[in-house]
Amino acid sequence: MDVTLTFKVNGVERTVTTDPERKLLDVLREDLHLTGTKYGCGEGRCGACVVLIDGRRAFSCRVPVSAAAKRSITTIEGLARNGVLHPVQQAFLEEGAMQCGYCTPGMVLSAVALLREKPNPTDEEIVAGMNGNVCRCNGYVKITNAVRRAAKAGR
Amino acid sequence: MENNASTPLFQTEDSSLSRRGFLQVLGSGILITVTDRLASAQGFAGTADPRVVARVHLNEDGTITALSGKVEEGQGPRTELSQAAAEELRVSIDRIRLIMADTDLVPDDGITAGSRTTPANVPPMRQAAATARELLTEYAARQWQADPKKLEVNGGVITNKSTGQLMTYADLAKSKEVVAAFAGNIRPDVAVTALSEWKVLGQSVPKPTAQDLVTGRHQFPSDITRPNMLYGKVLRAPSYGATLESIDLSAAQAMKDVVVVREGGFVGFAAPTSHRAAQALEAVAKTAAWKTNPRAVTNRNLHAYLKEHVDDSRARPNATGSIEKGLAAASKTVNASYTLAYIQHAPMEPRAAVAEWGADGKVTVWAGCDGPFRARRDVAEACGVPAERVRVIIPDMGGGFGGKHSAEAAVEAARMAKAAGRPVWVRWTRNEEFTWAYCRPAAVIECKAGLDANHSLVAWDFTNINAGGAGIGTPYEVPNTRIVSVGSDSPVPQGSYRVLAATGNNFARECFMDEMAAASGLDPLRFRLNHLQNPRLRAVLQEAAERFGWSARVKKVTPELGVGLACGTEKNSVVATCVEVGIDRKAGEIRVREICQVFECGPILNPAGLLSQVQGCIMMGLGGALFEEIQFEDGKILNGSFTAYRVPRFRDVPKINVHLMNKTDIPSAGGGETPIIGIAPAIGNAVFAATGTRLRSMPLRLRQGGTTD
Numbered sequence: 001m002d003v004t005l006t007f008k009v010n011g012v013e014r015t016v017t018t019d020p021e022r023k024l025l026d027v028l029r030e031d032l033h034l035t036g037t038k039y040g041c042g043e044g045r046c047g048a049c050v051v052l053i054d055g056r057r058a059f060s061c062r063v064p065v066s067a068a069a070k071r072s073i074t075t076i077e078g079l080a081r082n083g084v085l086h087p088v089q090q091a092f093l094e095e096g097a098m099q100c101g102y103c104t105p106g107m108v109l110s111a112v113a114l115l116r117e118k119p120n121p122t123d124e125e126i127v128a129g130m131n132g133n134v135c136r137c138n139g140y141v142k143i144t145n146a147v148r149r150a151a152k153a154g155r
Numbered sequence: 156m157e158n159n160a161s162t163p164l165f166q167t168e169d170s171s172l173s174r175r176g177f178l179q180v181l182g183s184g185i186l187i188t189v190t191d192r193l194a195s196a197q198g199f200a201g202t203a204d205p206r207v208v209a210r211v212h213l214n215e216d217g218t219i220t221a222l223s224g225k226v227e228e229g230q231g232p233r234t235e236l237s238q239a240a241a242e243e244l245r246v247s248i249d250r251i252r253l254i255m256a257d258t259d260l261v262p263d264d265g266i267t268a269g270s271r272t273t274p275a276n277v278p279p280m281r282q283a284a285a286t287a288r289e290l291l292t293e294y295a296a297r298q299w300q301a302d303p304k305k306l307e308v309n310g311g312v313i314t315n316k317s318t319g320q321l322m323t324y325a326d327l328a329k330s331k332e333v334v335a336a337f338a339g340n341i342r343p344d345v346a347v348t349a350l351s352e353w354k355v356l357g358q359s360v361p362k363p364t365a366q367d368l369v370t371g372r373h374q375f376p377s378d379i380t381r382p383n384m385l386y387g388k389v390l391r392a393p394s395y396g397a398t399l400e401s402i403d404l405s406a407a408q409a410m411k412d413v414v415v416v417r418e419g420g421f422v423g424f425a426a427p428t429s430h431r432a433a434q435a436l437e438a439v440a441k442t443a444a445w446k447t448n449p450r451a452v453t454n455r456n457l458h459a460y461l462k463e464h465v466d467d468s469r470a471r472p473n474a475t476g477s478i479e480k481g482l483a484a485a486s487k488t489v490n491a492s493y494t495l496a497y498i499q500h501a502p503m504e505p506r507a508a509v510a511e512w513g514a515d516g517k518v519t520v521w522a523g524c525d526g527p528f529r530a531r532r533d534v535a536e537a538c539g540v541p542a543e544r545v546r547v548i549i550p551d552m553g554g555g556f557g558g559k560h561s562a563e564a565a566v567e568a569a570r571m572a573k574a575a576g577r578p579v580w581v582r583w584t585r586n587e588e589f590t591w592a593y594c595r596p597a598a599v600i601e602c603k604a605g606l607d608a609n610h611s612l613v614a615w616d617f618t619n620i621n622a623g624g625a626g627i628g629t630p631y632e633v634p635n636t637r638i639v640s641v642g643s644d645s646p647v648p649q650g651s652y653r654v655l656a657a658t659g660n661n662f663a664r665e666c667f668m669d670e671m672a673a674a675s676g677l678d679p680l681r682f683r684l685n686h687l688q689n690p691r692l693r694a695v696l697q698e699a700a701e702r703f704g705w706s707a708r709v710k711k712v713t714p715e716l717g718v719g720l721a722c723g724t725e726k727n728s729v730v731a732t733c734v735e736v737g738i739d740r741k742a743g744e745i746r747v748r749e750i751c752q753v754f755e756c757g758p759i760l761n762p763a764g765l766l767s768q769v770q771g772c773i774m775m776g777l778g779g780a781l782f783e784e785i786q787f788e789d790g791k792i793l794n795g796s797f798t799a800y801r802v803p804r805f806r807d808v809p810k811i812n813v814h815l816m817n818k819t820d821i822p823s824a825g826g827g828e829t830p831i832i833g834i835a836p837a838i839g840n841a842v843f844a845a846t847g848t849r850l851r852s853m854p855l856r857l858r859q860g861g862t863t864d
Contacts, residue, residue, distance in 0.1 A: 022430045030386065030428050035378035036371020038553070040503055041585040045797035048503055076371030089369040096361055096763050099771060100229025101368030102375055102503040102553030131805045134797065136503050136554050137229045138774035139767060140808045 005069045009034065010078025020066035024058075025049045027065045028075060036076035036105045040134065047133030050106040050113075051075050057113035059132075076105035079112065088112050091150035092143070099137035107133050111147045119154055121147070180260060184214040184328035187286050189279040207262035209279040211240060211287050217325035219250055219311075221280060224264030225272050226256045226525045227364075227551040228502075228559070230827040231764040232272040234362050238760065239277045242348055242355040243284035244324070246311040248363070256527040256549035266526035266560050268651060270726040270825025273760065277823065281347045287324065289345050294333055295322045350758055350819055359763035364551060375553050376523035377507035381578035384509065385414065386429040387571045388436045390422035391587065394790030395647060396448030403442035407435040416574040423571040425579045452646045453788040458494045458599045461621045464644035472639035473628065481614030481635025485605025488614070489674050492601050493663035494852045495622060496784035497594040497647055501802060504553020505588035510534075510568035511578035517544045518572070522565035523552040530562035537566045538573055545569075556775070557651035558592055589795030594785055595652030596645065598622030600663035604633075610675035612686055619660055621645060626657025626725045626832065629664055631686035647787055653772070654828035657725045658779065658835065662853055665721035665836030669843060679720060679840060680705055689724065695753040695816060696722045696731040702814055703733035703751040709844070714738065717845025721836035727824035728756035732833030734809075736841040743858035745842055747777060747809045752833065755816035756824040762815060769813050769830040776834030778803045781854050 040048030044059035052074040114129035190205035210222040221240040227233040296303035367373035424435040508522035572579040605614035624640035672682035722731035735749040782801035786793040
């Protein structure tokens with residue numbers, strides 16, 4: 001049975017009428033056409049689907065859309081402000097930390113969540129914070145450098 | 156150089172005469188085409204009929220479009236081909252619009268594979284662009300009655316310094332007489348820019364799509380959205396070889412918003428959301444009756460099975476000297492058998508496609524696969540339409556690694572879209588990708604070698620069962636060899652993987668070289684150099700050993716700390732790898748602590764891009780070396796998820812030291828494959844150095860079991 005839900009996406013209030021069991025990932029992509037958030041595994045083990053819910057990292061492929069009701073969601077499309085890239089996005093650009101780039105939105109958002117909690121992460125904390133995100137191309141070295149660079153830029 | 160009037164190497168085409176698609180996308184102007192007659196004259200494979208390999212279009216509004224049949228899947232051809240065009244046209248890279256892999260517009264370049272883009276596509280792209288530059292120069296010289304040698308092209312503007320006259324590519328494109336004046340009359344020997352003069356090539360140019368990738372704007376194949384689009388799901392067999400006998404579709408057909416398609420064994424469901432399509436599938440899947448075709452082979456008895464099913468009917472052994480005499484005369488012989496598991500490519504974006512049929516009966520398919528023209532043929536055949544009525548577009552896609560030569564999702568989407576009369580989207584789940592994408596072949600590799608009294612190899616017998624012949628030859632000097640690749644009966648679908656069988660063949664060869672070094676009592680580096688003449692391979696090996704500090708570190712090996720090395724050559728590039736591993740004896744764990752790799756593939760076209768590729772190969776190689784293995788039983792994949800199938804993660808990243816050698820006196824070769832080949836053998840050799848245990852199976856494990864994440 002469909003339900004009507006309201007939540008904020010990238011600062012804008014959105015209302016959807018849908019099966020509450022659908023995953024937030026699918027609603028973002030199929031109903032709201034925000035395709036920057038990617039499917040990678042459907043089990044929260046690769047991080048391609050990472051979004052921020054109330055500022056915290058969430059694997060949107062595991063979150064029923066009903067659990068997002070009344071909450072505030074940030075996707076990759078909402079990270080830049082007025083055309084100015086978020087420092088993490090900027091750092092990924094400067095390090096060239098992407099190859100195919102399919103994992104990049106999830107990587108960027110995981111890094112944003114990590115740096116919110118730990119603005120000056122150690123290398124061990126970067127590994128721990130990013131280990132839920134998989135890159136296959138495989139850019140871990142440059143991605144790690146980008147996270148370090150973003151942390152430095154935030155200081 | 157062959158050149159006759161009917162098959163010009165270069166052509167100018169008035170694009171108003173070309174197909175409608177060209178005109179719509181490119182506008183009016185001049186189209187310059189290069190065929191592979193030129194490429195074959197430079198030593199690349201040509202075909203009977205000249206095949207178009209590059210196109211450059213100059214629009215009257217100044218837009219410059221380069222067209223390539225290659226596919227961008229992360230390995231960087233978009234950047235590299237844009238650099239090639241920009242370099243020769245003397246414009247900045249942001250002036251180049253590169254259209255890739257659109258079958259209505261680009262040349263048929265087959266699949267994107269084998270590190271071929273750099274050696275086979277960059278040169279003709281440069282030729283096409285240089286031709287455009289030359290055209291402009293000659294046209295301007297004619298207009299101005301000037302000496303073409305005294306004109307300068309810079310930033311897309313041609314200047315006559317003595318008179319101050321200026322002309323641009325747009326002026327050239329607008330000229331009505333230029334096509335007539337130059338058609339079929341362009342010199343085939345247009346000079347490309349010397350390496351010493353490069354301004355765009357050879358630079359660390361960022362990806363043209365980087366901004367769109369970090370903002371989520373880039374549309375991968377699975378992101379394509381069309382008006383009125385439905386989301387599709389496909390019924391899958393329970394095991395390999397199973398065929399559908401019957402199914403009761405009524406429960407899905409009763410779902411008013413669902414389109415159900417059945418064509419023989421193909422059963423698809425298209426619905427307004429992917430969730431709804433999955434519900435339709437689930438509603439009927441249990442009613443399906445299958446005829447299964449079980450085979451008593453699992454990943455545990457796989458290697459015995461492959462040996463029992465050897466098919467050498469098509470084997471072509473490569474022999475020098477006499478292997479029998481060589482072995483008979485040896486003072487010491489060693490035998491060993493190496494094995495490789497099946498692994499999956501697991502690109503981050505699974506197979507995906509969107510298909511849309513037009514009122515004109517033509518279908519457009521956006522797909523994530525690396526053979527756009529193969530996809531076009533497959534869609535045409537499945538849908539019963541001529542290939543001309545199929546347009547395949549490959550948006551820059553989310554990884555491939557040799558695993559996306561086939562275009563299943565494109566066919567599935569096209570079938571469902573045809574039945575639904577609406578665009579249909581298909582994206583495989585991770586489990587579908589693990590199960591129904593083909594695997595990298597497993598292998599058994601049998602090695603036998605003989606040493607003489609002077610510790611020199613005198614015989615080398617090497618047989619690869621099932622994985623193939625890539626990289627099977629030995630770069631070492633051995634007088635008597637027999638090297639052969641034989642087939643077998645693969646119990647799971649298998650196909651290409653990054654660098655093909657060269658990973659397995661180099662693993663076996665380089666580990667076995669270590670075994671021979673141990674048998675001769677020589678240091679592995681010394682033993683290799685004693686048998687190695689290839690100067691490029693010697694150079695990277697010596698450089699890697701020096702940078703790693705091999706000679707000092709090899710003396711400090713302990714049971715908990717080992718060092719190992721490996722080298723190899725493939726795809727006209729050379730690599731050497733040194734590693735340090737830590738051994739946790741209690742846990743039976745191998746921890747790779749450091750990797751030092753030296754790689755050389757000729758002149759480097761984009762240092763940052765190449766570094767990414769080498770780092771990527773190192774980390775991907777680590778997965779196959781240490782964890783990755785497809786487990787299967789009764790024709791079913793048992794570990795088809797990222798929980799059950801362990802891929803390298805951040806926590807697995809060792810200290811990585813990559814050195815790229817820029818060798819400028821040979822043509823550039825591709826760099827996205829060969830850097831993977833040294834990883835597994837170097838690790839195996841390091842484990843042996845520490846523990847005395849020779850691990851001969853990939854993935855390398857000190858204890859059995861445990862590949863889950």
